[in-house]
Amino acid sequence: MTNFKVGIIGAGPSGLAMLRAFEAELKKGNAIPEIKCYEKQDNWGGMWNYTWRTGVGKYGEPIHGSMYKYLWSNGPKECLEFADYTFMDHFKKPISSYPPREVLFDYIQGRIKKSKARDYIQFNTVARWVDYLEDKKQFRVIFDDLKKNETFEEYFDYLVVGTGHFSTPNMPYFKGIDNFPGAVMHAHDFRGADQFIDKDILIIGSSYSAEDIAVQCYKHGSNSITISYRSNPIGAKWPKGIEERPLVTHFEDSTAYFKDGSSQKFDAVVVCTGYQHKFPFLPDNLRLKTKNCLYPDNLYKGVVFQENTQLLFLGMQDQYYTFNMFDAQAWFARDYMLGRIEIPEAEERAADIAHWMKMEAETETGDDHVDFQTAYIKDLMTYTDYPPFDLDKVAEMFKLWLESKEENILNYRDKVYRSVMTDTLAEEHHTSWMEELDDSLERFLDEEEADEKELSKVNYY
Numbered sequence: 001m002t003n004f005k006v007g008i009i010g011a012g013p014s015g016l017a018m019l020r021a022f023e024a025e026l027k028k029g030n031a032i033p034e035i036k037c038y039e040k041q042d043n044w045g046g047m048w049n050y051t052w053r054t055g056v057g058k059y060g061e062p063i064h065g066s067m068y069k070y071l072w073s074n075g076p077k078e079c080l081e082f083a084d085y086t087f088m089d090h091f092k093k094p095i096s097s098y099p100p101r102e103v104l105f106d107y108i109q110g111r112i113k114k115s116k117a118r119d120y121i122q123f124n125t126v127a128r129w130v131d132y133l134e135d136k137k138q139f140r141v142i143f144d145d146l147k148k149n150e151t152f153e154e155y156f157d158y159l160v161v162g163t164g165h166f167s168t169p170n171m172p173y174f175k176g177i178d179n180f181p182g183a184v185m186h187a188h189d190f191r192g193a194d195q196f197i198d199k200d201i202l203i204i205g206s207s208y209s210a211e212d213i214a215v216q217c218y219k220h221g222s223n224s225i226t227i228s229y230r231s232n233p234i235g236a237k238w239p240k241g242i243e244e245r246p247l248v249t250h251f252e253d254s255t256a257y258f259k260d261g262s263s264q265k266f267d268a269v270v271v272c273t274g275y276q277h278k279f280p281f282l283p284d285n286l287r288l289k290t291k292n293c294l295y296p297d298n299l300y301k302g303v304v305f306q307e308n309t310q311l312l313f314l315g316m317q318d319q320y321y322t323f324n325m326f327d328a329q330a331w332f333a334r335d336y337m338l339g340r341i342e343i344p345e346a347e348e349r350a351a352d353i354a355h356w357m358k359m360e361a362e363t364e365t366g367d368d369h370v371d372f373q374t375a376y377i378k379d380l381m382t383y384t385d386y387p388p389f390d391l392d393k394v395a396e397m398f399k400l401w402l403e404s405k406e407e408n409i410l411n412y413r414d415k416v417y418r419s420v421m422t423d424t425l426a427e428e429h430h431t432s433w434m435e436e437l438d439d440s441l442e443r444f445l446d447e448e449e450a451d452e453k454e455l456s457k458v459n460y461y
């Protein structure tokens with residue numbers, strides 16, 4: 001049955017995957033329901049749609065974007081490749097394995113521009129509140145059209161939430177930080193390392209943001225970088241100029257004191273303590289409540305909300321896999337909404353969720369996490385016709401990637417991997433990552449630079 005209405009909140013990679021999943025069905029000549037997507041920014045792409053702004057946007061809404069200038073992919077692109085639109089389809093030539101943000105944004109847009117997806121999206125429109133109307137068995141969603149400054153409501157049979165979860169900072173308090181004289185910011189507001197040249201920087205946290213912002217600051221010329229961890233150090237072989245210390249206990253003016261009794265003066269603090277899953281538009285009974293993990297509670301198959309099975313969430317997991325995982329979820333969501341996938345009763349769903357959560361609890365290492373998410377996507381893909389690809393090979397690449405960061409945190413982005421979709425071996429970038437200060441698309445695809453590199457190779461050998 002297709003005479004129902006689907007609302008999608010967010011046009012980032014997850015929301016776009018949902019649109020693409022329906023479009024794929026349309027292309028096969030099949031009927032699809034009425035769909036409408038609402039995006040609070042003025043363009044699609046979610047995180048990949050870079051903004052220089054921090055704080056609030058021009059309409060006074062909290063800024064969604066957490067990406068920064070000089071941000072390059074932190075995992076091989078071969079691990080996130082769409083199965084139905086490859087990097088070769090898009091760039092028509094091999095490119096390196098770690099593209100900068102603008103290049104990945106271009107790739108995401110390439111696939112969606114080939115469809116009519118834009119017609120389904122209303123931009124500059126924020127979801128404000130959702131109610132489930134028991135009598136109608138529908139959601140009533142209140143939106144604000146930010147441009148027109150008008151409030152309106154829509155009714156949907158299914159609601160798909162793809163609003164991301166790396167936008168609202170988790171910002172802990174440290175005694176004395178109130179009087180720190182320099183800049184104190186969360187990673188969400190970091191927009192590039194330029195302002196930290198020649199400075200002594202303290203980074204708090206020990207995950208991807210901490211690691212990458214530390215390396216960015218090092219690359220762009222900070223004087224020293226200290227990473228302060230709560231549970232475990234990152235443990236990379238850091239170059240002179242980056243070091244790790246246990247957690248900050250307190251600040252006195254510009255001096256930070258650490259758990260090991262050491263102290264140091266800093267010019268700025270970048271707090272990289274992760275993000276909150278935040279859904280200010282969802283009432284308590286419809287709100288997903290979770291921390292950043294691989295299998296959030298209350299989501300059957302990581303997608304269908306346990307308490308109300310007309311409510312679906314995409315992309316709410318911690319992410320090794322990204323774009324192709326969102327696709328696998330969106331294809332599952334589509335076929336479920338179209339009635340092709342029958343889901344079991346609440347009790348059985350709860351048991352399935354518990355099974356996956358138990359498996360996650362038993363993981364210990366990065367490799368275990370990769371295996372877990374690989375198994376999750378494999379399971380999802382058994383339900384749909386999303387083009388199958390060799391997930392075991394992708395898992396192998398993820399493990400090599402983890403290893404390569406341990407070997408050399410500064411040059412792991414120079415390594416190349418082979419696409420499991422097209423068997424194309426990535427091209428080495430014309431300039432090593434540590435030397436490359438220009439992250440523009442033009443520079444990345446620069447043929448002349450690539451030719452120069454080829455020539456110098458010939459001379460060398």
Ligand SMILES: Cc1cc2nc3c(=O)[nH]c(=O)nc-3n(C[C@H](O)[C@H](O)[C@H](O)COP(=O)(O)OP(=O)(O)OC[C@H]3O[C@@H](n4cnc5c(N)ncnc54)[C@H](O)[C@@H]3O)c2cc1C
Nearest residue numbers: 010012013014040046047073074126127163164166315322
């Ligand atoms: C700093 C940083 C770097 C990253 N680097 C990489 C990387 O190198 N490789 C990788 O694969 N992944 C990376 N990621 C992960 C990234 O989150 C995913 O790649 C992807 O963007 C997630 O897609 P999404 O659609 O689920 O969420 P998002 O990209 O966050 O998109 C959500 C969308 O929902 C919209 N929205 C939110 N609330 C509302 C509302 N109330 N009403 C209407 N619209 C709303 C937002 O404006 C946004 O457009 C990075 C994340 C961060 C924070």
Ligand SMILES: NC(=O)c1ccc[n+]([C@@H]2O[C@H](COP(=O)([O-])OP(=O)(O)OC[C@H]3O[C@@H](n4cnc5c(N)ncnc54)[C@H](OP(=O)(O)O)[C@@H]3O)[C@@H](O)[C@H]2O)c1
Nearest residue numbers: 072073074172205206207208209212230231272273274292
């Ligand atoms: N492309 C890129 O280069 C790039 C750059 C940055 C980020 N990203 C992406 O952004 C996403 C988010 O990464 P993230 O690192 O921001 O978040 P995250 O992976 O959720 O990590 C949060 C970190 O904050 C620490 N933390 C939480 N509360 C704390 C507290 N009260 N005190 C001290 N430490 C605390 C955690 O430490 P514990 O271990 O103690 O819990 C953990 O190290 C990831 O998907 C990542 O891939 C990508």
